[in-house]
Amino acid sequence: MNREDLAASIDHTVLGPETTLDDVTSVLDDAAEYGMNACIPPCYVEEAAEYAPDVTLATVVGFPHGQHTPEIKRREGVEAWNDGADELDVVINVGRLKAGETEAVRDELAELVAAVPIPVKVIIETALLTDEEKHAACEAAKEADAEMVKTSTGFADGGAVVSDVELMSEYLPVKASGGVSSWADAKAMFDAGAVRIGASSGVAIVEDYVDNEA
Template sequence: MTITKEEFVKCVDHSLLKPFLTQQEVIDGIAYARELGCASVCLSPHNVRLAQEMLAGTAVKVCTVIGFPSGAHTTFTKVTEAKDAYANGAEELDMVINVGALKAGEYQKVQQEIEAVVQATPAIVKVILEDAYLTKEEIKKGSELVEAAGAAFVKTSTGFAPTGSTVEDLQIMRAAVSDKVKVKAAGGLNSLQDCLDSIAAGAERIGISKTKEILSEF
């Protein structure tokens, strides 16, 4: 597919989620995302206020993670994380579902938890299914639950599972939801072609940490 570098950057959530990143590395990463004009910078909750201060007055959104990376937190914890993140300046929240509950067929539990996070703040919520652990049918069902719960995005992966986003999974997710719900690809996107294939499969956002290397391929 044909896309300009500028158009591509507007799809990028620049990821700064590795737990070993130093404060200076996070500062440098935020500055890089600001300079590029990425869609957002996605970072750990304790760095949200820093990002909010550095990105004030720009179009780059502050994104953080909820229930990350396992999704095995209580609903109360996820809602509390969401409220705290929003209070500190987060505009977008990437939350991990209770993967085990989805696999067990506890669909009401999964949907209600997503609803609780969506309703906790005005922030945009992107719901991570963690496709690596799911069957194709579970990916489809999880995507449907995300829409039913009122979230803005369904997302493939945390980047901390054995595998990440695949074109096939993205196609399943895109087909399972209406145009009201957007799709985000993340995890295992190591080249420009990986990213372009994801966009062609329906992803409107791309979560990558190797942004500089990937952009060098243009």
């Protein structure tokens, strides 16, 4: 992996509850300079798409707890696409999954995937699931024709770990997100099977790579 490939595999992220438009434009500036993607709150997508049209722009759906109704998630995704989003990261309904309602989880995801012509990544929130539930979540995402599965929102205790990435990569390409803050962290995730990294430390990861590998 070279520097350019690494940067293109990072979704440089700002999703905190106090995120301002200035925070978003700063992330977009970094993404444009380093060749990264950006992942931002849905309320700023239209402005972000106008500000940085050459940056691949991801946003979130049903964030951070996944408990929106299926119709709201579908409408949120369609609106984000219309505003200029290139990719969507949607949170599953963890409660329904844990209750064994895997068909409802799958159908909700499939409705969103069918409603937009852009890639949908499914956040399964691994820290809240057993291994059996992780398998069920990934199977639901695969059956729904999602593009990727993603480990975490960053709002639950725990983030991406190697064993979860290995498990998830049996089903779909994996975005490892949560606690990835250095090139060593990112490399461990790539080695485990991840193809994308979600991190607020995108710049630090790329610079760490340059310092240690380039």
